[in-house]
């Protein structure tokens with residue numbers, strides 16, 4: 001499976017093309033729209049999300065609710081486009097357009113965003129040409145692709161969930177979710193304003209977001225993605241670029257503003273001896289091989305172990321601040337302190353939805369690379385056979 005996304009934040013629409021999906025897989029727009037709605041939500045989002053009502057249009061690759069095996073094209077219209085048609089016009093500027101109608105060029109780069117370096121790299125002196133594509137608006141399509149990937153994984157009995165474990169230094173108590181199955185955890189976080197399983201922490205997180213917003217500042221945090229039901233042996237140790245942990249970490253780091261990744265015990269492994277980090281191996285008639293603990297987060301030697309994959313990512317605070325940091329105007333070279341039109345004070349809950357979908361996409365892609373069949377039923381049969389084989393190995 002391969003895929004691309006395209007589209008500017010305030011352009012007419014966002015597009016994704018996915019190629020390599022098996023044929024005969026059930027797929028409807030509704031399956032994707034529910035996830036797009038969740039990405040738009042979460043306490044801490046700014047005014048743009050009140051304008052957009054993200055709904056996907058499937059324009060190829062599906063007929064009567066089933067994939068055809070041909071490329072699937074997904075599009076989402078930017079409702080905000082109607083306010084930006086002149087500023088974001090595709091045609092060359094014509095004489096009948098009054099330059100006064102077009103907003104001033106952006107010459108004031110925000111620290112922490114792509115503005116300055118992107119401008120240097122692509123020769124854009126109007127930094128809007130950078131921010132339009134570097135915007136996390138693009139994550140809409142990664143969630144749309146991930147929703148398709150999740151639909152694929154569901155046919156194979158593989159479930160995913162993501163939840164927020166920290167915002168602005170307020171952490172969840174792992175006891176609040178460690179005992180929960182993926183479906184139970186999902187049910188809880190879907191009712192929560194910050195997609196967090198710990199009710200006490202959630203209340204404090206909402207307060208912290210409101211407080212930081214009032215102070216013109218922003219907050220980051222940590223999200224955790226869990227993938228349950230993945231067979232062992234996805235990924236490989238035989239070549240560095242086939243290692244599954246590397247691919248998953250890359251996917252997580254590809255999300256705007258994500259700055260670190262850990263698996264299982266993660267960075268706490270540095271504080272523990274090997275006996276408290278590695279997971280003992282056991283076998284039972286019912287389960288086949290399993291681990292007595294899952295401190296490594298479901299990966300050994302670049303391969304899935306069959307235990308749940310547990311991966312966390314840290315998101316830095318949003319760089320656009322109402323109380324801005326100092327920067328330099330690229331035309332005058334003078335320092336300035338910017339005025340901001342709008343921004344998200346905290347997008348960690350929304351980013352947890354993105355994280356779940358980019359991880360689901362990577363797992364689905366790896367499975368499609370590993371098992372070859374052009375039909376969904378064929379793939380299900382192949383994986384079931386493989387699951388029997390590894391159980392008895």
Ligand SMILES: Cc1cc2nc3c(=O)[nH]c(=O)nc-3n(C[C@H](O)[C@H](O)[C@H](O)COP(=O)(O)O)c2cc1C
Pocket residue numbers: 046112113114134135136139255256257258316318319320342343344345347350351354
């Ligand atoms: C869901 C989501 C929403 C975001 N919203 C904003 C925003 O409103 N304002 C902003 O400046 N950055 C926002 N960001 C972060 C920027 O897109 C990101 O910092 C920027 O692309 C620079 O990339 P980097 O932080 O990875 O270096 C958001 C990120 C995510 C994942």
Ligand SMILES: C=C(O[C@@H]1CC(C(=O)O)=C[C@@H](OP(=O)(O)O)[C@H]1O)C(=O)O
Pocket residue numbers: 009046048049052134135136137138139140256342343344
């Ligand atoms: C549009 C989305 O997020 C945007 C991500 C973003 C950024 O700089 O990354 C800036 C804001 O957009 P705007 O500049 O239009 O206010 C966010 O709202 C979205 O998530 O769909």
